[in-house]
Amino acid sequence: MMNYLINVISRHRRLVLVLSVCLLLVLAFALRTSEKDRPSAEHSGVLGQLESLRAAKAGGEGVGGGEEDTDRRADHKLNWVLKSLSQSQGKSSDKPDLTSGVKMAASDAEKFDAEKVLKLFSSCRGDGDILSLDCYVDAYEELCKLFRLFGTIFSFVTSDVEEKIGILRDFRKAENAESYKTIQSMLDYEVANSLTNMKKRPSGARTLLRLHRALEFISALLMKIRDTDNSVKFSSVATKAYDETLAKHHPWLVKKAVHVAMYMLPSRPDLLNKMSIEDSNAGKARMTDLIDELNVIYNITQKLYEKDNLLDLP
Numbered sequence: 001m002m003n004y005l006i007n008v009i010s011r012h013r014r015l016v017l018v019l020s021v022c023l024l025l026v027l028a029f030a031l032r033t034s035e036k037d038r039p040s041a042e043h044s045g046v047l048g049q050l051e052s053l054r055a056a057k058a059g060g061e062g063v064g065g066g067e068e069d070t071d072r073r074a075d076h077k078l079n080w081v082l083k084s085l086s087q088s089q090g091k092s093s094d095k096p097d098l099t100s101g102v103k104m105a106a107s108d109a110e111k112f113d114a115e116k117v118l119k120l121f122s123s124c125r126g127d128g129d130i131l132s133l134d135c136y137v138d139a140y141e142e143l144c145k146l147f148r149l150f151g152t153i154f155s156f157v158t159s160d161v162e163e164k165i166g167i168l169r170d171f172r173k174a175e176n177a178e179s180y181k182t183i184q185s186m187l188d189y190e191v192a193n194s195l196t197n198m199k200k201r202p203s204g205a206r207t208l209l210r211l212h213r214a215l216e217f218i219s220a221l222l223m224k225i226r227d228t229d230n231s232v233k234f235s236s237v238a239t240k241a242y243d244e245t246l247a248k249h250h251p252w253l254v255k256k257a258v259h260v261a262m263y264m265l266p267s268r269p270d271l272l273n274k275m276s277i278e279d280s281n282a283g284k285a286r287m288t289d290l291i292d293e294l295n296v297i298y299n300i301t302q303k304l305y306e307k308d309n310l311l312d313l314p
């Protein structure tokens with residue numbers, strides 16, 4: 001029975017995809033209409049269906065083979081979003097395994113510290129806006145604590161980012177580590193040796209680009225948290241931040257799934273509380289300092305990628 005199902009699914013992959021989209025839309029609609037009393041039973045039901053679809057689809061993967069690279073990545077991302085959705089429903093059976101090399105200490109060490117992130121990022125900038133890669137990666141790891149505050153729903157960003165941090169650290173341990181000392185030297189080296197778009201394994205340039213894009217999103221999100229108040233629905237504000245930034249780089253299906261996922265975000269006061277930032281002018285000033293620093297780092301990196309025409313690395 002299961003085998004038959006898997007066969008059918010792998011033969012009609014397109015249909016399955018369309019069906020999942022329909023289900024997602026139904027879920028989005030259900031959430032929209034039942035927002036006052038979420039999470040509803042209806043919601044869990046749709047989630048269950050989504051999950052079994054995803055499982056069946058994953059099972060069929062091996063049969064078809066020869067998937068396009070981008071397709072696989074989109075699938076991977078979609079799976080993350082779905083996993084996150086089901087986790088926030090309290091089903092712990094489907095815990096994601098973080099295969100990244102990044103190990104995190106528990107509880108207290110996890111506390112997000114805006115000033116620490118700011119200090120780390122600003123210490124990365126040397127003369128002539130040279131950016132140290134080690135430092136960038138360390139600062140980013142600290143920033144990851146912020147992603148985690150957004151809840152399991154953000155694991156589609158967090159897990160991705162942790163994996164990228166691990167890849168960049170590995171470059172710094174390989175035999176040509178010196179070429180990877182700064183972001184500038186890394187790009188120069190990979191461009192000069194035509195390594196930016198390697199098929200076999202992700203290049204440093206491509207890997208950093210993913211972190212760079214997520215940085216734009218997080219900066220936009222922090223701006224929205226700062227510039228709105230608690231009367232505004234935070235999920236729609238966060239969706240706007242996503243649409244203006246990361247969404248540009250995601251396939252349609254992932255975008256839709258992320259939109260649904262946004263409904264699971266904590267509320268604005270809850271987030272501020274978790275970030276240990278007061279909802280006051282002083283708190284806003286602290287956020288502004290951090291946002292400005294993130295934007296400075298973002299702008300420097302953006303210019304480097306623009307110069308070498310690397311902004312669209314697949």
Ligand SMILES: *[C@@H]1O[C@H](CO)[C@@H](O)[C@H](O)[C@H]1NC(C)=O
Nearest residue numbers: 292293294295296297298299
């Ligand atoms: C970053 O660049 C954008 C667009 O060029 C600009 O509007 C913004 O002021 C810059 N921000 C910082 C902090 O340099």
